[in-house]
Amino acid sequence: MARNPWFETVAEAQRRAKKRLPSSVYGALVAGSERGVTIDDNLAAFSELAFAPHVAGHHVERDLSTSVLGIPISLPVVISPTGVQAVHPEGEVAVARAAATRGTIMGLSSFASKPVEEVTAANPNTLFQMYWTGTREAMIQRMDRARAAGAKGLIATLDWSFSNGRDWGSPSIPEKMNLKTMITFAPNVLPHPKWLWTFAKSGHIPDLTAPNLAPPGGEAPTFFGAYGEWMQTPPPTWDDVEWLRKEWGGPFMLKGVTRVDDALRAVDAGVDAISVSNHGGNNLDSTPATIRMLGPVADAVGEQVEVLLDGGIRRGSDVAKALALGARAVMIGRAYLWGLAANGQAGVENVFDILRGGLDSAVLGLGHSSIHELSPADFYIPPTFTRALGAHHGSRI
Ligand SMILES: Cc1cc2nc3c(=O)[nH]c(=O)nc-3n(C[C@H](O)[C@H](O)[C@H](O)COP(=O)(O)O)c2cc1C
Numbered sequence: 001m002a003r004n005p006w007f008e009t010v011a012e013a014q015r016r017a018k019k020r021l022p023s024s025v026y027g028a029l030v031a032g033s034e035r036g037v038t039i040d041d042n043l044a045a046f047s048e049l050a051f052a053p054h055v056a057g058h059h060v061e062r063d064l065s066t067s068v069l070g071i072p073i074s075l076p077v078v079i080s081p082t083g084v085q086a087v088h089p090e091g092e093v094a095v096a097r098a099a100a101t102r103g104t105i106m107g108l109s110s111f112a113s114k115p116v117e118e119v120t121a122a123n124p125n126t127l128f129q130m131y132w133t134g135t136r137e138a139m140i141q142r143m144d145r146a147r148a149a150g151a152k153g154l155i156a157t158l159d160w161s162f163s164n165g166r167d168w169g170s171p172s173i174p175e176k177m178n179l180k181t182m183i184t185f186a187p188n189v190l191p192h193p194k195w196l197w198t199f200a201k202s203g204h205i206p207d208l209t210a211p212n213l214a215p216p217g218g219e220a221p222t223f224f225g226a227y228g229e230w231m232q233t234p235p236p237t238w239d240d241v242e243w244l245r246k247e248w249g250g251p252f253m254l255k256g257v258t259r260v261d262d263a264l265r266a267v268d269a270g271v272d273a274i275s276v277s278n279h280g281g282n283n284l285d286s287t288p289a290t291i292r293m294l295g296p297v298a299d300a301v302g303e304q305v306e307v308l309l310d311g312g313i314r315r316g317s318d319v320a321k322a323l324a325l326g327a328r329a330v331m332i333g334r335a336y337l338w339g340l341a342a343n344g345q346a347g348v349e350n351v352f353d354i355l356r357g358g359l360d361s362a363v364l365g366l367g368h369s370s371i372h373e374l375s376p377a378d379f380y381i382p383p384t385f386t387r388a389l390g391a392h393h394g395s396r397i
Contacts, residue, residue, distance in 0.1 A: 005343045007350060010314045010335045017341035020195050022188045025086050027171030029337050031282045033163045038289070039281025042312030045289035049321050050380040054367035062363045063370040064356065068306060068329050069153045069251035069273055071125050074103030075356050076371055077319060080275075080310045080331035081129035081155060083111035083210075085223060087341050089202035095340060096123035098348030102356075107155055107331060108212075110142065111226060115211045120150040127253065128212075129155040132240065133230035141216055143248055153272075154248040156241070159256025159279050162231060173223075174208065198344075242269045253308070256283075258293050259390030260300045273306035273328075280311055280333045288387040291322060295376075296388035298326025316358020320366070324374040 007013045018026050032039035064075045079099050088094060092114040096106040100123040107127045108119050120126045128146035130139065143154065164170075189196060199205055209220040221229070236244075245252045253273040254266045266274050276294050278287040290311035298307045309322045310331035322330045335355070339347035363371060366378045 005346065007339075007342060007347075008354070010338060010351060010354060013338035013342045013347060013351060014334075016343075017338045020192060021087070021341050022192050022195060024171035024173060024188050025195075026341075027169075028085075028173060029087070029334060029341070031280065032166055032168075032285075033282055034165060034285030035167055036281070036285065038278050038283075038285050038287045041289040041292075042278070042281050043289075043314065045291045045385070046312060046314075046318045046321055048382055048385055049291070051317070051362070051366065052378055052380060053365035057367055058364050059367070059369035061369060062360055063372075064359060064363070066329060066371065068105060068308065069127070069253065071105055071152060073105055073125075073329070075352070075359065076323060076327075076329035077313075077352065077355050077359075078105040078127075078308070078329055078331045079107045079336060080277075080280075080333045081107040081109035081112070081127075081157070082333050082337060083109045083113070083223070085111075085113045085208050086206035087337060088344055089199050089204055089206075090344060091340075092119050093122045094345040095336060095348050096120075096126060098336075098339075098345045098352065099123050100125070101349055102352040104352070108151075110212045111210050111223065112212060113206065113209070116146050116149040116151060124150060124152070126151050127153040127155050127251075129157055129255070130244075131157055131160060131230055132236040132244075133226070133233045134213075136243075138215065139244070140247060142212065145212070145216075147248075147250070153251035153253060154244075155253045155255050155275075156244055157255040157277075157279070158236060158241070159258070159277065159283055160230075161284050163282075163284055195341075238265055238269055241266070241271075245270050253306075255310075257297065258287055258290075260296050260388060261390035263297045263301050263305075267301055267304045271305055273308060274301070275308040275310055275331060276327070277310045277331075288389070291318075291325065292385060292387040293389055294322060294327060295325045295386055296391055300391070313355070316355045316360065317362045319355055319359045320362035320371075320374055321379070323371055324376055324378050 066076045092112045096119045099106045105125045106123040110130050128151040208223045210226045211220040213226045214220040254271045255275040256277050257274045276290050306328045309327040313330050313332050336348045339351035
C-alpha cells in the first residue's frame with residue numbers, strides 16, 4: 001500500500017525530501033556556508049527560549065490572523081523567496097497556490113524557475129524579490145514587469161556577500177539542463193525514480209534558467225549567467241536603497257537586516273518593512289541566529305516599520321517565539337521547500353497546517369486569545385541569549 005502522503009512534522013518532510021531528491025538538488029536546498037555556524041544557530045537558538053505556560057484560564061477562540069504590508073493574512077507565516085529550481089516541475093506556482101489556499105502571501109525570487117505572471121495568477125498576494133544586480137535600466141524593467149503582473153510589493157534582498165565553500169562540500173549543479181548534462185548527472189538522478197517521474201509526467205526537465213531576469217522580448221539567462229551579472233554589479237549604497245524604494249513606489253521590504261543601526265537607516269530610506277534575516281545561514285557564516293538579533297532591532301524601530309523574521313522556522317512554536325520578541329510575522333524557506341519536494345502543492349499546504357497547529361497550541365497554552373498578546377513575559381530568556389548588533393558603536397564588549 002502507498003505510504004500516507006501526509007507528514008506530521010517538517011523534520012519528516014525533510015527526510016522524505018532527502019529520499020526523493022537527487023543528492024545534488026537536496027544539497028542545494030540544505031545549502032549553508034563555510035563552517036555552518038549560522039545555519040546551525042538559526043535552529044538551535046529557538047530551543048534556548050523556554051515557554052512559561054498556564055495551567056488554567058485558557059481561551060476557546062484564538063485569533064492567528066494579521067497583515068503584512070497591508071495584505072490581510074490568516075496566519076503570520078509568509079513564503080520567503082527561494083530559487084526552487086529543479087525541486088518540482090510546478091515549482092513556485094505550486095508554492096503560490098498552497099499559500100493562497102492557506103490565506104497567505106507568496107514571496108517570489110527573481111532567480112525562480114517560473115515567470116512572475118504565472119505566479120501572480122496562482123496567488124494575487126505575491127511579493128516580488130530582487131537583488132541589486134544589473135543596470136538601473138534593467139532593474140526598472142524588472143520592476144515594471146512585476147508591477148504589470150500584479151505583484152503587490154517588492155522585497156529587496158541586500159545581504160548577499162558571495163561567500164563560497166562549505167566544509168561539507170557543495171553540490172555540483174549544471175550550467176544548463178539538456179540531454180548531455182542529463183546523461184552526465186544520470187548516476188545522481190537515476191536512483192530517484194519518483195523525482196524523475198514527476199518531471200517526466202510534466203513533459204519538462206528543469207531548465208535552470210531565470211525567466212524573471214530576461215530582458216524585454218529576450219531570452220531568460222541561465223542561473224549561472226544571472227549570478228555572474230550579479231557578482232559584477234557594484235554593491236548598493238543607502239542612496240541606492242532609497243532610489244529602489246522610490247522607483248518601486250508601492251509596499252517595500254528590505255530583507256537581510258541584522259544590525260540595529262542598519263534597521264534605523266532602513267527607516268530613514270523610507271522602507272515599509274524589514275526582515276531580520278541572515279539568508280537562512282547561506283551568507284556570511286558566524287552571523288548570529290536571527291531570533292537572537294530580533295528583539296533589539298524591533299525595539300529600535302518600534303512602530304515605524306513592520307518587522308519580520310526569517311531563518312530556522314520549523315514549527316509553530318518557533319513562530320510564537322518570533323512574534324513574542326517583536327516580529328509581526330515570519331517568513332519560511334526550507335520548511336516549504338521540504339514540503340514541496342515531499343508532496344508538491346499539498347506538501348506545502350501540509351507545512352502551513354503544521355505551523356498553524358503548533359502556533360495555535362502555543363497561544364492556547366500561554367493563555368492568550370490572539371497572537372497579538374504574545375510577549376517576552378511568555379518565556380524564560382537566558383541572559384546570554386540576545387545579540388544586539390550595531391547598537392553600541394565602537395564598543396569592544
Ligand atoms: C535554496 C535556497 C534558495 C534561496 N534563494 C533565495 C533567493 O533567491 N532570494 C532571497 O531573497 N532569499 C533566498 N533564500 C533565503 C530565504 O528567502 C530565507 O531567507 C531563508 O531560507 C530562511 O531560512 P530557513 O530556510 O531556515 O527558513 C534562499 C534560501 C534557500 C535555502
